[in-house]
Every structure is written in structure tokens, then in C-alpha cells.
Amino acid sequence: MNSKERLLNMRVANRKRVMVTGGAGFLGSHLCERLLEDGCDVLCVDNFYSGTKDNVAHLMSNPHYELIRHDVTFPLYVEVDEIYNLACPASPIHYQWDPVQTTKTSVHGAINMLGLAKRTKAKILQASTSEVYGDPEVHPQQESYWGHVNPVGIRSCYDEGKRCAETLFFDYYRQHGLEIKVVRIFNTYGPRMHPNDGRVVSNFIVQALRGDDITIYGDGLQTRSFCYVDDLIEGFVRMMGSPKDVTGPINMGNPVEFTIRELAETVLKMVGGKSKLVFKPLPQDDPKQRQPNITLARETLGWEPRVRLEAGLEKTVGYFRNFLAL
Template sequence: MPSGPMRNLVTGGAGFLGSHLVDRLMQAGEEVLCLDNTFTGRKANVRQWWDHPRFEFIRHDVTEPIKLEVDRIWHLACPASPIHYQTNPVKTAKTSFLGTYNMLGLARRVKARLLLASTSEVYGDPDVHPQLESYRGCVNPIGIRACYDEGKRIAETLCFDYQRMHGSEIRIARIFNTYGPRMLADDGRVVSNFIVQALRGEPITLYGDGSQSRSFCYVDDLVEGLIRLMNGTSTGPINLGNPHEFTIRQLAEQVRARINPELPLIEKPLPADDPRQRQPDIVLAQRALGWQPQVSLEQGLEPTIAWFQELLG
């Protein structure tokens, strides 16, 4: 363990989640290499650190190998919203497989600990509710979401095979729906969709009748969970998410009430393989990390709406 600041590589560090993690690491006095190909990341998300001596931005695609000297690797690089990961599904699958393979190779060479940002999508359209880490999922391997779902599943496989074969230090976080400032307006995620539509005075679109459920974790809570996982002794996989479940219609109604109560809700056909339920069981995170979310949906929507108000002008 180095005596000075830790040298951290954050792949996908200019993205929504990655940039908030970069903030926390920089505020803690650590060194940060922010690696991003800017496909969905934005340099503006880390602009405040641009000239800081402990920060470096590297434009690079994780599907290509890279040689660096680091102590810890936070591997977040991968488009995470359906619109973006379905734009080029082969590239998404390559990012999950080759990107994780390259980062594990780097971690092995420099003896760094690696944290993989996996996803609740590994559970697919679950027939177990809420989802525990022991549940193996119900994923369609040939569906339109498989490039991401199966990509993250093989990324987890690679991590554990590196651990078994090479003794690599790994940490696996299965991240559930996360929201907050710096989300993209066009990412197709339900929170950003509803807020952007409401701010533009458009009808709020529900896919299906809105009875499908999700659990929404504010980004600050999620980053705290990632840090505790990286610094702790548990390998995982560990679910990180807010266990409070809401229907999509309830979310739409909350957003509408805060922005424009007169807006109508309209229904459109449900996309293929869209999960009916998604709720994390976080007992393991509570026990192993002493972690649970602190920010309610009502509290987290306020700064998120404020972010989009500024973004949209």
C-alpha cells in the first residue's frame, strides 16, 4: 500500500457516475487518472479539475490496451442507457468484454485492485423479487438488451476467473437505477426522460401502463457505496441501490407535480425485454459495507430537476 495519495484510474470518468466518483476521490486528496473516450462522457463534467496537479484526463477507448502505473482501477466504462448501448451493440459487447479484459490485465501487471461497475441488468426480467446477489437471473441472450446484459455478465465472469487464476484483487458492484445531476438529456433513462419532457411542456410518456417498478438511488449515495466496497474486504457481487420501490407511473406523477401538474400522461407500447420489476435486496451491503441510501426520491429529484433546468436553459 503506497504511503502517499492513492493513484486511481477511473474508466468512464467523464460520465455521469464516473465524474461524481472523480469528485469524491479528488476531494479526498487522491490522484486521479480520468480515462474516457467521450462517447457518452462529457469533458465538462470534470472541467473543475482540469488544471489540478493531482488530476489527468486521458482520452482512450478501453477496448484498446493501455499501460499505466496505478494503485486502484475503478472500471466504469460502458454506455449504460438503452439508447446508447443499443446504438452499436457490437461495440457495447466489446467494451464489456475487451474493456474488462484489458483492465484486468493492467491490474494484474501493476498489482492494482479493480472494482467493476456491473449492473442490475444481469438479473434480466427477474422472477425473484427483490433481487438477491445469489439469484442467477433471467436474461434473453439474443434480445436487443443482451449486448449490455450479457456483456456485464461476462465481465463479472472475467473478474472471478482472474481472481481464481491469478489472485487478482476484485470488487463487483451490481448497480441499480441511479439518477442525479450530470445525467444526459437524451440518454433515454426514465428519470431524465420525464424531467426533460416536463420542462419542455410535453406530455410525459409511459411505456406500457406504468405499472412496472424500479428503485431509484441518488448518485451521492451510490458513490459512497462504491467507495466503501473498494476500501472494504468483501469481493461481492454486492447490490448497490435504493430498496424503496416505485412504479413508473408514481415517478411520472412526482415529476409532474414538481414541474407542471397540468401535463397529461400518455401510454406507448412497452419495449422488448423491459423488466417488469427491479428492486435490490441490500442486506449484504448493509452487513458487509455498513451502507444504505440516505437520500429519498423526493429529496434527490430537487437537485436533479435543477440540473436539467440549467442544462436546457
């Protein structure tokens, strides 16, 4: 074996094998892209319930990328070094369509992925959510807050499913010594969002581009904090690379708070046109305010968002403008 072959074998041996469940979704596709850029072998797992092959079509020619159609509620037998568990529909329209399956995806999916991590001794990251805080009575929300969640409401399949998944992660950590990482994602936006996912950023942009009235639920004074997708993915990678004793949960989101009405007006100004604001009743259990305290992420990971809302919205508007023109 010559020196060139030995160097090639060393590179192959040192290349991390990373699995991303929900890898064809909005966040998952960006994560797969980043991991490939970082020199990983990437196994993307998705059942295409809310994800789409279009999100990862540009990755298919990469020899270090592999796509498997699989539902995480069933066991998967592969060999991996790291697991990012993102599988679960994340928008109300999608997760309320089949709420039983949503709960199973969070709970059974966590059990199956934790079992895989235990067998392969892989590090595993759980993509949890700010929805574990419910309609919070503490503002901004910090990780020590236990939440204010309706366990029997129409959002419970997602909220409680994610809370139970966190429970399972920490029980595997305590009982089996598994290396876990738990991040709580706050509102994230960017290219490859589903145009019909019912989330405010994609809703407002698509309505404005089509010249439709922009629908605001409630009085528009409820608040959200919007994190651009590239910033979030950077947080994921830093969390996975953190020391073993850094388990989380850690909030990841943009602490700059906006009202829903401010977001709608910003999108209108950016897109132009003659769309008007239309107000409709607030859905059940819709949180009145959402803002992350990211002190822990700053101090532990040296992470905070860099992309300002206007800059991120410009890229997202450009994506949807091209998408709708197809």
C-alpha cells in the same frame, strides 16, 4: 531536505493513484470528484462516446486530476494503485446504437483492465449492473439469484456483456489471485445525467420542463428503485476500501420501490406545467420489476442509501432546469 519538504514528499508518496474508466460519464464524473476530495491522484479515462468533457471541466484545473481520451477495448499502459472500471454506455439508447461495440467495451475492456491490474498489482472494481438479473422471476433481487436474461434480445449486448465481465473478474480472482470488487448498480439518478439517454428520470424531467407530454412505456405499473448518485458513490468507495476477501458481487441501489407512473406523477407535481401522461407499448425485454435486496451491502459495508427520492429529484430538476436554460 528540510522538514516541510520531507512532509510534502511523504504526502506525495502516500497519495493513491486511482484510475476511473468512463470517468467523464454521469457516474464517473461524480466518482472522480469524490476521489479528489479524498486526496487521491485521479486519472480519468474516457472515449467520450456517452461521456462529455463538460461533466469534468470543473476538475481540469486540479493538479491531481488528469484526463486521457482512450477506448478501453485497447490496452492502456499506466501505473495505478486502484482501478474503477465504469466504462460502458449504460442507457438503452446509447448501448443499442452500436451493440457490437457495447459488448466489446464490457468484455475486451474488462480483459484489458484486469490485465493492467494484474501487472500493477492494483485493486480493481467492476461496475456491473442489475441488468444481469434480466427480467427477474425473483423479487426483490439478491446476489445469489442467477437471473432471467434473453441472450439474443436487443438488450443482450449490455446484459450479457456485463455478465461476461463478472465472469472474467472472478476467473482472474481464482486464477491469478487478483484483488477484485464487483458491485451491481440499480437505477441511479442525479445531476449530469445525459438529457437524451432514454432513462426514465431524465426523460420525465426534461419532458416536463419543456412542457412536452410525458411518455410512459407500458401501463406504468412496472417498478423501479431509484438511488441518488451521492449514495452510490459512497458505496463504491466503501467497497474499494473493504477487506480483500470482500469480492462481491454486492447489490447497490435504493430498496424503496416505485411504479413508473408514481415517478412520472412526482416529477409533474415538482415541475408543474401542463404536461400529460402518454402511454406507449413496452419495449422488448423491458423488466417488469426491479428492486435490490441490499442486506449484503448493509452487513458487509455498513452502507445504505440516505437521500429520499423527493430530495434527490429536487437537485436533479434544478440541474436540468439550468442545463436547458443554457
